[in-house]
Amino acid sequence: MRMWVVGTGPGDPKLLTLLAIEVLQRVKVVFAPLMGSESSSRAYQVVQSYLSPHCRVVNLCFNEDFYELSQIVAEEATKYPSEEAAFLVIGDPTLYSSFFRIFSEVEEKAALEIKIIPGISAHQVMSAHLGVPLAQGEEIVSIIPGTASKEQTKILLNNSDTCVIYKAASLLKQKSLYFENFSRGWVGENLSTNCEKIYPLPKRLLHLPYFSLALLKKH
Numbered sequence: 001m002r003m004w005v006v007g008t009g010p011g012d013p014k015l016l017t018l019l020a021i022e023v024l025q026r027v028k029v030v031f032a033p034l035m036g037s038e039s040s041s042r043a044y045q046v047v048q049s050y051l052s053p054h055c056r057v058v059n060l061c062f063n064e065d066f067y068e069l070s071q072i073v074a075e076e077a078t079k080y081p082s083e084e085a086a087f088l089v090i091g092d093p094t095l096y097s098s099f100f101r102i103f104s105e106v107e108e109k110a111a112l113e114i115k116i117i118p119g120i121s122a123h124q125v126m127s128a129h130l131g132v133p134l135a136q137g138e139e140i141v142s143i144i145p146g147t148a149s150k151e152q153t154k155i156l157l158n159n160s161d162t163c164v165i166y167k168a169a170s171l172l173k174q175k176s177l178y179f180e181n182f183s184r185g186w187v188g189e190n191l192s193t194n195c196e197k198i199y200p201l202p203k204r205l206l207h208l209p210y211f212s213l214a215l216l217k218k219h
C-alpha cells in the first residue's frame, strides 16, 4: 500500500497544500486520528470536503496503544495492497506526530510505501496571527513539549530567545516560574479555527484545551 502521510495544517482547510488536496481527492482510504477527548477527528474535518464519496474512513483513537493502532493500519494494508491511502496528521507530520511510532510497528506486519506531505504547524499560525517573528538574525528558537521535565524546560528557556511550548495543557503542572526571563508571552487556543483565541500568557494558567500552545519572546 502506498501511504501518504498528509499534514492537514492546524484547522483551516484553506491552509492545506495543493499537493495534499490532489492526493486526498484520489485516495481510497483515510486513517483519521482522534486526539485527546475529540469525538470527531479534527484532521478529518479539515479534509472532508476534498475526499471522494467512496473513500473509506478508518478512525484511529489515540487513547489506544500503538500496537492496537498499528494492527488496524496493517490489516487495511494487507487487504488492499495496491490501494493508495492517506494517514491524516494535524499540522506537520514531522512535529510531535505519533505517525512514526505507529509506522515502526506497521512496517513489521505489512508492506507500506511512505510519502510525507508537509503541513503548516500551529506555531506558524500563532506567530503569523500575532504579527510577531519567530526569529530574526542570530536568535535561537526552541520548540518544546509542555510534558518535558522541569529541568529540561528550564535549560531550554534560559538558552532561547523564542520558545514555543506545544501540548500547553500539560503546563498546568508547571508554575510560571520559568517564564520570568521572557518579556512577552501568549497562549493560542484552537488556532486557525472558528474558536481561535490568542491572549497574553496569564500569571497562573487555568484549564487549557488540548489544542493550545504558548509562545514566549525574550525581546
Ligand SMILES: C[S@@+](CC[C@H](N)C(=O)[O-])C[C@H]1O[C@@H](n2cnc3c(N)ncnc32)[C@H](O)[C@@H]1O
Residues within 6 Å of the ligand: 010, 011, 089, 090, 091, 092, 093, 094, 095, 096, 097, 098, 120, 121, 122, 123, 165, 166, 167, 168, 169, 188, 189, 190, 191, 192, 193, 210, 211, 212, 213
Ligand atoms: C501531537 S501535537 C501535533 C503537532 C502538529 N503535528 C503540528 O505540526 O502542529 C498536538 C499539539 O499541537 C498543538 N496544536 C496543534 N494544532 C493546534 C491548534 N490549531 N491550535 C493550538 N495548538 C495546536 C497543541 O499544542 C497540541 O497539544
